Amino acid sequence: MKNYSQEILGLLSLKLAWRNLFRNTRRTSLTCVLISCSLVALILVDGLVLGMVDVMVGSITHTLAGEAQINKKGFRDSLESELYLADPEDIIARLKKDQAVTGQAPRVIVGGMVTSTYNTSGGLIYGVDAVSELGISKIKDAIYAGEYLSGKDREILLGRPMAELLEVKTGDRIVISAAEVGTSNITQELFRVSGLFAFGPAELDENIVFINLHQAQKILNMPGKVHQIALRFKDPEDAKNPDLPIFQALNRGEVEALGWLDLEPSFGALIAMTNYSTAIVATILFLLASLGVINSMFMSIYERIYEFGVVKAIGTSSMQIIQLVLFEALLLALISCALGLVFGYLSGSYFQENGIPMGRVELSGILLDGNIHTRMAAYQFITFPVYVILLTVVAAIYPAVFASRIVPTRALQRVL
Amino acid sequence: MTKLIETKDLCRSFGSDETLVVALDHVSVTIEEGEFTAIIGPSGSGKTTLLHLIGGLDEPSSGSVTLSGINIAKMPGRQVSDFRRDHIGFIFQAYNLIPVLSAEENIEYVMLLQGVSARERRRRVKEMLKITGLEGLGKRRPAQLSGGQQQRVAVARAMASSPDTILADEPTANLDSKTGISLLEVMRDLNQTRGMTFVFSTHDEKIMERATRLIHLHDGAIDKDERK
Incomplete structure (x- = not known):
């Protein structure tokens, strides 16, 4: 019976969260755009890095050295x-x-x-x-x-x-x-x-x-x-x-057979560095998006302080309020990710097909000439959105706890 | 009659030292089941503070508040929240309702928190809409209802959870005279037909006229307690 009640309350919170999102469509839209753009940017940056690595690997292995070599030690x-x-x-x-x-x-x-x-x-x-x-x-x-x-x-x-x-x-x-x-x-x-x-x-x-x-x-x-x-x-x-x-x-014995990564260990470090650069970009993007989410959630909570006071007064528990705010963040993240995935796929497909003009750059003896074609990978459309959703929900924890601590008597005095 | 609410030497002060404001000063009052009580007094006399303390929304500086035999003054947060949900119905001056829920859903809200079955919820919602004269308006959201209708929904919500008492903080303050009287009639009717206990804080003469008991507060203390 209790579990059944919890499920019903969960559904109620979900319904409230969904409807609350559309109380201020402009703010919700802007926050969605912010999160979506972060996801799209991340997909493109990672695609570009993968594309660059492909070109670099191709440059090393297909120009002259081969994918592996057999030499005498x-x-x-x-x-x-x-x-x-x-x-x-x-x-x-x-x-x-x-x-x-x-x-x-x-x-x-x-x-x-x-x-x-x-x-x-x-x-x-x-x-x-x-x-x-x-x-x-x-x-x-x-x-x-x-x-x-x-x-x-x-x-x-x-x-x-x-x-x-x-x-x-x-x-x-x-x-x-x-x-x-x-x-x-x-x-x-x-x-x-x-x-x-x-x-x-x-x-x-x-x-x-x-x-x-x-x-x-x-x-x-x-x-x-x-x-x-x-x-x-x-x-x-x-x-x-x-x-x-x-x-x-x-x-x-005297013979060594090595793949290109062992033949060019410095290039392995370069690839690792590109991975770090993607991680840094991702961190910055997520940090900005998280701040946007926190700001948006706080604005939404401040607008509803009286309402939170009323619902707490009539018996809504602090946990239910935390659940409500986190559901709002979750739904915001889901909508944003859906948009981000669509635009990420469309833009990723475009740049995969047409490339991004990068000019002629020689990097550590590797020539990047002309367009770099981004590369789309399944994880960009699975792992990245999961990160976005998790981080958005995590970012909403602080506003959610703030909302749960609203004291009804103070909240009720705020408007009247 | 049975004692429903009892406060003993209830004090509530805000701030400290030079900024100390005594909102309630040793208020002892007993309210019995089925009373239609109005707490009246000028602004700053402590009406709302008393109502909040009776409703477990605030903690007294000293003294006790007993509701249905349970001292709620020192009850921990989660417990007092559950107590409010199950024993007290609240009606505030305005903005009582959750704007994204329909009238029906607002009435159903506390019952959902209580874990009332879907069938019983539907039955009570229908009944409350009828009692409060809101039949046919259940699907409307608060923004689609007039101020009076919104307050009726608030009354219906407060009633639907079958509380021991309903606490109303200036429920007619934002309503015009005619709507206010109409709302009062609904509440008075509920009081008379169902024996529901109502406690109001008010400036409203209309409530004072209809109340069976008037508790006059002045500077945080009971000035006069008259029963009609």
Whole structure:
């Protein structure tokens, strides 16, 4: 019987709360707009951050590095040419059998001198397999003059700034000098510029040249050997999983197989920072919205002080008044979230489709160029509204307690 | 007749030292069941304070208030709130009703707090609307009712919870003469036919004329207590 009464009273409070919301439609509307806008802003900011992270991850993994790499231990730090993978054929055979892996590109990487008729520059010489690279990197897409590698001898691709430094164009001659593996004898080879590329990040365009893999192996006297195998996965998320079978199988002895997050730990920190930035924005937005809610609830309570005095006088308990005010906040939050979700979805869809123009920004060697397309995720439409509802109700606790403490005798004197 | 309300040496003062105001000064009064009592006196004489103390809305500085044999003067907050709900009906000068509820819902409100069954609530609401002459107006919200009709709803609400007594703080103050008399007739009728005890604070001559007892307050003390 008591529970039944409590339910009835709960329904009464809910009915009162709902009707009270529409006593001052302007104030309720403005508060709703404030809460809705906070939710929309949060959805968009988070979508933008996700979009930026996508671009950054794409920039790292799809430009050149790959989603994961297999190297001999120590090679990444020293780029010592002696630290090559001794049995790349076995590794590649294993990778080809792995369902999770969609592409692999063997590479020879060595430091050397790049010389033209007019100038000389130091650089990293990448010996790449033209066909394999199509599934891993964007070298072909980055070509803006001349042709991509076809596998023929003496082809070389230069970045725009290096070509400018060396004062060469496609078809011009270039001499590469490097130390042979094993003997450290200096070897030289003549190339003709077959193409010019521009990835965007200066770090890549200024320092790297690409030649065909077989020719790099020949110059460096390391037939059949490679320094690195770059990978692409069917599911990009696999690259972040150190327990992936292929990582487990290959991370033995002298070989290391690492995903991009381990290859670029500073980028992991950058992603963590973007998450913090979203949390900070969310905190500020919620704080502002909460203050708006508190203000709105107090205005509503002050307008009804006499009424609260009367209902307390006729037997309404303090808890019932707290319940009433919290229900008002809850309903306000629900209406606001419904609006916020609709507008959040519409605006999120628009910016996901059309992007937000951000200009050209290079951040830690990562190029953000043009529009950033926001990314919508299910949690933005589930978790964020739950936070908004909880925070709105929490923000209303103070006004609710204030209302519950109204003393009928004082309240009744207030108007009369 | 049975003693319903009894105050003994009831004192209430506000402020302290230089700002001390004595609103009630050792007021002892007994009101019996079925009385139609008016507490009268000039402004500031302590009428409303006495009514609030009898109704458990305020705590006395000293003395006791006994209602239906229970001393409510020192009752804790939640308990006195429940006591008011179950034993006292209140009618205030104005703005008695919850504006977002209809007349019916306002009458039903206290019964909902009491946990009265839906069937019984409906029955009593219908009965109260009839007694107070508000048949057909139950669905209207307070803003759609005249001042007199709103006060009738307040009377109906106060009655519907079957209280021991109804305390009315200047119920006709905001009503015109004709409406005030009409409301008084309703209350007097309820008093006579149902034996409901009414205690008013008032300046209104019309109430004074109809009251069976007049308690005159002056500067917080009983000046005169006359029964008709």
